[in-house]
Structures are given as C-alpha cells and as structure tokens.
Amino acid sequence: MRSSSTTDVCMIVEGCYPYVAGGVSSWINWLISGLPDLTFSVVAVLASSQNGTPKYKLPPNVKHYQELALFDIHDPEPVPDYGTSSTQGISRELRAFLKNGSKARLYDLDRLVNSTTRPWSINQLTHSDLTWNVICQMYEEILPETSFHHFFWAWYTLFGGLFAVLKAPIPQARAYHTISTGYAGLFAARAALSTQAPAIITEHGIYTNERRIEILLADWIEDSINKGFSLDDPRLDLRDLWISAFEAFARCCYNSCSDITTLYKDNQLMQLSQGACQSKMQVIPNGINLDKFKSAQAQHDNHKPTVALIGRVVAIKDVKSFIHAVGLLKNELPDVNALILGPTDEEPTYFEECHKLAVQLGLEETITFTGPVNIAEYLPSIDLVALTSLSEAQPLVLLEAGAAGIPCVATDVGSCREVLEGRADDPHPLGSGGIITELVSPSATAQAMAKLLRDDELRQQYGVQLRQRIERDYNEHQALKSYKGLYERNFERQRPKAKHLFA
Structure with missing residues (x-):
C-alpha cells in the first residue's frame, strides 16, 4: 500500500480499477496519468479483499492507495453493554436513512458508530448479538411479510457494506472524486461531511439504474408478496428493499457533491430523477489521445x-x-x-x-x-x-x-x-x-x-x-482541461461549517 499525507484528489472507485480491465478503469488511469501536476490517492471499493494481480500499474502521482472490502468475514467480538438503546438507535437511524437518503442521516449514522464514548468495531456491527437484534427489529418494522431468511442476507449485504464504508479510514485530500453512487458514492459523501472538503461525482453508466435492472431480473431474490395488479399496495417486498437502498445511496451522494458530472446529456435525466440538483450538473465527454x-x-x-x-x-x-x-x-x-x-x-x-x-x-x-x-x-x-x-x-x-x-x-x-x-x-x-x-x-x-x-x-x-x-x-486535451478546471474550482471552494451542513 502506498501512503502519503494530504493529496490533491482522492479518487474513489468501486468494482473496477485497478483489478478489472475495461472502459471505466482505463478512464481512471488516463485521468490520473493525464494530470501529473496533481497528486492522487485511490480508494478501491471491493466486494472482498483481493489477492490477485492488478491489471493497472498505479501512476507515479498516486501517493496513497487503500482497499475497502465490503463483505470480508470477520470473527465475532463481544459487544459492549450499551443497553437496548443501542439496538433502537442504530435501527432508527438506518430506517431514516433508507427512507430519504439524507446526508444529515448519514452524518448521524457516522457519529453513532464512530462515537468517541461508545465506539463500535466493524465486527460488532456485523457479527454480534447487536447485529441480530437490529436485523430482527428492522424486519418486524419494514418487511414482516417476507422471508426472514432472505431479509437477513439482504440486510447483511446492504447495511454490512454501509457499515464497512462508515468504519473505513478516510485519506486526507483537498477534494474527493467518486466514479459512481453506490458504496463509492457513500464513501465520498461521508468524506465530504467528515472533512468538509468538497466531493465530486463523474458517472459513466448510472449505477442506480444498472442495479435496478439487475435486481428486477435477479432470480435469487424471492418474491414473497403477491401484489397482483395493484399499483398502490403499500407493502414492501425484498426487491423494493434493494432498490430503495440504492436509491437512498444515490440521493445522499448527489446531495453531498458540489459538482455532478457525466459523459453525455441523456444521463442527466436519470440523475435528476434520483435527486440530483440541476445547477450542479455538467457534461464532460471522454477524451482520447x-x-x-x-x-x-x-x-x-x-x-x-x-x-x-x-x-x-x-x-x-x-x-x-x-x-x-x-x-x-x-x-x-x-x-x-x-x-x-x-x-x-x-x-x-x-x-x-x-x-x-x-x-x-x-x-x-x-x-x-x-x-x-x-x-x-x-x-x-x-x-x-x-x-x-x-x-x-x-x-x-x-x-x-x-x-x-x-x-x-x-x-x-x-x-x-x-x-x-x-x-x-x-x-x-x-x-x-x-x-x-x-x-x-x-x-x-x-x-x-x-x-x-x-x-x-x-x-x-x-x-x-x-x-x-x-x-x-x-480529444483528451479538452477533457483534461475540463477536469483540471473542475478540480481547481473545488480546491477554492470552502465547505460550510458543520452546523450549517444541512441547512
């Protein structure tokens, strides 16, 4: 792992660079290499820890690299006796965040699990009696008519990943740049809220839309509720839980970012539908040599x-x-x-x-x-x-x-x-x-x-x-000039003080 002090830009990527070759990974490598006067850190969000060989050699201006494994198996740890209020507090904050994707709720969750007086480890949050109690409480409150077995694994995947993001160290940077919403977007949102440095998102494909298609087609998600042809049945099923979670992640990311960029105009319609603010939006096409x-x-x-x-x-x-x-x-x-x-x-x-x-x-x-x-x-x-x-x-x-x-x-x-x-x-x-x-x-x-x-x-x-x-x-000269300007504009931008973050 490369390590250094504060870098200009922290690039946050999910499921691609540097282990997977492809268009997005090539773009990331191109952007970092094309701006040699800036220093970068890279946070690679992965499903689990990697032992393979990276497909890309990190450019010399990458001064820090870390991996965030969302679903590594941890050994159980005893849970501190913080009382039943801990289960209720975590369950309440998760439900509130799931409902509206508010950056204020993410901030509250971050403070709750990273409290200096009542700290929680990732093991305690995902492999403990507390985990079981939170899952049982949320099951009864939001999806009591579905299979508990399937709810358990859905909760563990969605919120176990969220907890992994909340417990990961944040590299110091002048700006945070995520390449998607999802867990990478949550990390960028948390970094912006915690450090008061600006966050930026550049979307290639629209992460939420891609996940929605996968979820609707997935044969491993059980449909427990027969809604027939009703359009106003208020009951939630497991697919609704998955989609609602990724939509909440997207809203939180968009609301936390100072700039929302994408490669072409049609993508902006989907970004707007997920809560992006039009005044923050910009199109920067790909560029090549x-x-x-x-x-x-x-x-x-x-x-x-x-x-x-x-x-x-x-x-x-x-x-x-x-x-x-x-x-x-x-x-x-x-x-x-x-x-x-x-x-x-x-x-x-x-x-x-x-x-x-x-x-x-x-x-x-x-x-x-x-x-x-x-x-x-x-x-x-x-x-x-x-x-x-x-x-x-x-x-x-x-x-x-x-x-x-x-x-x-x-x-x-x-x-x-x-x-x-x-x-x-x-x-x-x-x-x-x-x-x-x-x-x-x-x-x-x-x-x-x-x-x-x-x-x-x-x-x-x-x-x-x-x-x-x-x-x-x-052409790449135009594209690199646009990203250099985007970064410089954000370096100059002062984040509001914490008490004004959610005004």
Whole structure:
C-alpha cells in the first residue's frame, strides 16, 4: 500500500480499477496519468479483499492507495453493554436513512458508530448479538411479510457494506472524486461531511439504474408478496428493499457533491430523477489521445474484410449476438474475418459458452479470440468495429476506432448514437460515422456490417466523418482541461461549517 499525507484528489472507485480491465478503469488511469501536476490517492471499493494481480500499474502521482472490502468475514467480538438503546438507535437511524437518503442521516449514522464514548468495531456491527437484534427489529418494522431468511442476507449485504464504508479510514485530500453512487458514492459523501472538503461525482453508466435492472431480473431474490395488479399496495417486498437502498445511496451522494458530472446529456435525466440538483450538473465527454490512433488508421488494401468486437468477453457485452451476426454475415461474405479483442478471464463460464457457440456455428476458422492486446496494433487491419452491448455509457472503443477512421456498427445504448451520428442539437453536423442497431438483434447487426463491408466508398466516408467528430468533440486535451478546471474550482471552494451542513 502506498501512503502519503494530504493529496490533491482522492479518487474513489468501486468494482473496477485497478483489478478489472475495461472502459471505466482505463478512464481512471488516463485521468490520473493525464494530470501529473496533481497528486492522487485511490480508494478501491471491493466486494472482498483481493489477492490477485492488478491489471493497472498505479501512476507515479498516486501517493496513497487503500482497499475497502465490503463483505470480508470477520470473527465475532463481544459487544459492549450499551443497553437496548443501542439496538433502537442504530435501527432508527438506518430506517431514516433508507427512507430519504439524507446526508444529515448519514452524518448521524457516522457519529453513532464512530462515537468517541461508545465506539463500535466493524465486527460488532456485523457479527454480534447487536447485529441480530437490529436485523430482527428492522424486519418486524419494514418487511414482516417476507422471508426472514432472505431479509437477513439482504440486510447483511446492504447495511454490512454501509457499515464497512462508515468504519473505513478516510485519506486526507483537498477534494474527493467518486466514479459512481453506490458504496463509492457513500464513501465520498461521508468524506465530504467528515472533512468538509468538497466531493465530486463523474458517472459513466448510472449505477442506480444498472442495479435496478439487475435486481428486477435477479432470480435469487424471492418474491414473497403477491401484489397482483395493484399499483398502490403499500407493502414492501425484498426487491423494493434493494432498490430503495440504492436509491437512498444515490440521493445522499448527489446531495453531498458540489459538482455532478457525466459523459453525455441523456444521463442527466436519470440523475435528476434520483435527486440530483440541476445547477450542479455538467457534461464532460471522454477524451482520447488522437495522435496515438491517427497512426493506426485503417489500411485500405486487399486483405480479407475484417470486423472486430473490442471489449471484455462478458455477458453485458452480448458477445453471443456478435458471434451469431458473424455467422449470418459469413453467408453473404464467405471470406470475412472476425476478431474478438479483449480479456476472456472475467467471466470464464460465459467465455466458454461463446467459444462453444463459435464452434457450433462452424466459425472456428473465422472468429479469433485474442485475449488482451494492444488495440492500436490491430486497428490498421480492421475495416469495421461492431459493438453489441446491452448497456454502455460512452464506449472508448468507438472513440478509438473513430480516431483511426474506422466506422462502427453499435447497439442503441448509452451515447453510441450521439458518438456515431452527432448530437441532435449540433449546430455543425458532420454526418454519420456508422450504423445504430436495436439490441439483441444479430440479423440487424449482420445487415449493417454487410452494408458497410460491401460498399468501400460509403465505409470510407463514414470513417472520415467519424474521425472528424472525434477530433472536434472528444480529444483528451479538452477533457483534461475540463477536469483540471473542475478540480481547481473545488480546491477554492470552502465547505460550510458543520452546523450549517444541512441547512
């Protein structure tokens, strides 16, 4: 662990950097490396302590690094005899926080569990008679009609993680910058309330929306209450508890931050719906190193037509739809070559399913899974980049392909349409840089790829137009200048004294 005194910025990340490769992690590494005059600390919020090898080497201006494991198993400890008021107090504060996500309630919870006169350890808060009593009391008060067994594990996950955030040490920094709401957002909110330094959030995808989709689709959450077709049934079920908790986390984070940034305008609608204040909001698009990818521009020679999916082989990228699309495309262009460029170790079972699917479709000689590679080295031999993701924010792969003059076919998620076609309010439109398709539609993806691969003139035109848009709207100098200004503005901002925090 690197350690130092006060840094300029404390970056708080959840479930990604430095252990997981991907767009968000690459962005974090890019931002820190791109501002060498600033010092950073990094707090990595993880499900459990990691023993693996990080995917990223920390830049030299990272002076402090710590991990916050949310769900490590702790040995039980005896609980101090603070009386029954302890159970009632913690239960009351948790219910109040769950109800409205108020930063005042988070502040009260922080003072309660970190009291100088009645301190609690993380073990006592999560593995003790106190834990059991709080769970039983909250069960009776908010979800008595559900399965206690399932409520127990939901409570342990949601509030055990919250307690881990409340008990974690806070690095000293001039500003705290979180990359999501959730537990990272709670840590940023707590840090701002505790140190009176400003907090900032930059959202790529909207964390609360992503969790809501997962929760609604989860088959491990039991539905205990049959509400039929009623729209006004006041009873809460376990899915309601999960969603309410993450919505409360988001409101608390947004209300504690002085600036709320995201990568594209449409994200702001979801942020507003979760309690973000419009006057704090700003769009800062991703930026990339244009020179790096200009030298990797596509070679228009006589090589086999080549399409590539660039990204991790994980379910959210819907790689199976790409494989099916390649199978359909091969019927029309028998000599097509397909590359899947990216790590295969994050979801091993899904990778095996994708590999078997390629074999079943007779595509062993057509599709190549490369694993992690230097993308810039492959771009000159690629005619077309495809993206079949189910969810994205502002995919770096589209920006990188565009900088190399390679047109793209992408599903209509995140800002893909904005990147490929331009903003609807663009006063100087540049024309299309690719084709947008519907989700989970191998046939639509195959048709779009075939259209561009058959028409060299159209493909090259789209590549030129996309490169012009990337050069104008998504260069790293603009993005780094925006973040440098954001930080400097917050360094100058004075936090109110504690008695005025919740006015």
